[in-house]
Ligand code: HEM
Ligand SMILES: *[C@@H]1O[C@H](CO)[C@@H](O)[C@H](O)[C@H]1NC(C)=O
């Protein structure tokens with residue numbers, strides 16, 4: 095399917111000789127018998143951004159005898175073959191947390207300021223911004239395609255089922271973009287990176303974990319409404335479908351459970367959980383009764399309910415409630431319904447540290463899905479429009 099490739103970075107022979115010479119000098123000067131260890135970094139990169147490091151330690155004496163070089167290259171080729179068999183996912187080859195350090199060191203603080211103001215005004219905005227990044231990444235990668243308005247050339251993803259009358263926060267993203275371009279003096283920060291940073295800042299503001307956001311994504315020049323309808327999971331899916339959906343995006347069961355923990359914040363509209371509270375049996379009757387009060391059998395489609403009882407705080411209540419059959423969405427309760435993900439839900443419900451660590455890790459992984467880098471795509475001047 096998708097291409098997998100390996101990049102092998104090894105010290106060149108001249109560098110090796112230099113190091114060996116330095117080693118000799120050191121030995122003469124200090125009479126040291128400690129052998130200089132040479133590191134050979136083998137960076138393996140697959141499209142999902144996993145990077146595997148291997149440190150091989152050999153002494154220069156051995157190297158000079160050329161005893162091991164053949165063996166090393168055999169090992170490298172073997173590794174290449176073995177690692178190339180890893181399932182293809184997304185490339186983050188050029189993303190880095192320091193991407194804007196030189197071009198605009200003021201960019202990240204500026205994003206944070208605007209997110210802070212928006213979340214202080216309305217706490218739910220933190221949830222909405224986190225969800226925007228997710229819905230961006232699940233449609234052909236994190237390329238800000240979700241932000242584009244319709245043109246004669248394409249339909250906006252905002253009109254796709256999972257987004258229509260549901261995703262929000264676009265005005266905040268516009269505001270961030272204006273502010274960031276102002277402090278940077280030019281449009282250097284992509285809309286896709288703004289989404290990734292705003293998601294992280296939102297989680298932190300609501301009391302959740304922090305992580306280093308990988309940066310350097312560029313923005314798409316098209317939107318894909320049909321893909322949005324096909325690739326974003328629905329709240330009506332069963333566990334098998336959820337697992338398969340995430341797998342298609344290079345994410346595993348652990349990522350599914352950890353990232354679903356995002357439902358510890360924010361709200362859902364009545365039509366997304368009506369069937370669950372009126373027709374399902376794996377639901378606490380008292381909880382179903384409470385939810386029915388504001389979500390009638392007919393009408394009230396857009397009435398809101400909290401995704402977890404502490405939906406303004408990033409905590410483990412979401413997982414706690416799943417254990418009690420109090421998940422709001424069908425897809426939420428699927429994670430604890432006698433299947434393979436039960437044990438992880440149980441673990442997270444009593445271990446905030448584990449949830450936080452995994453959530454941060456999975457957010458980085460999700461943010462690495464198929465980014466546009468190098469000369470691909472563009473840095474939009476206006477997040478709603480192609481330049
Ligand atoms: C596992 C599959 C998922 C499904 C089926 C799903 C489905 C939904 C649905 C139906 C809503 C309510 C939308 C509305 O009523 O307008 C929602 C809200 C939300 N989702 Fe998910 N979601 C999933 C995964 C995720 C992930 C991976 C994240 C982020 C990492 C996320 C973050 C959120 C947030 C924060 C909200 C609240 C948004 C707000 O209040 O504005 N969800 N989700
Ligand atoms: C969209 O949402 C608004 C309020 O959130 C609601 O009044 C309206 O009926 C919804 N429209 C559709 C088509 O669901």
Ligand SMILES: *[C@@H]1O[C@H](CO)[C@@H](O)[C@H](O)[C@H]1NC(C)=O
Nearest residue numbers: 330331332333334335336433
């Ligand atoms: C999950 O749902 C799909 C339909 O979307 C169905 O084909 C499949 O049999 C279901 N799997 C289970 C285990 O219920």
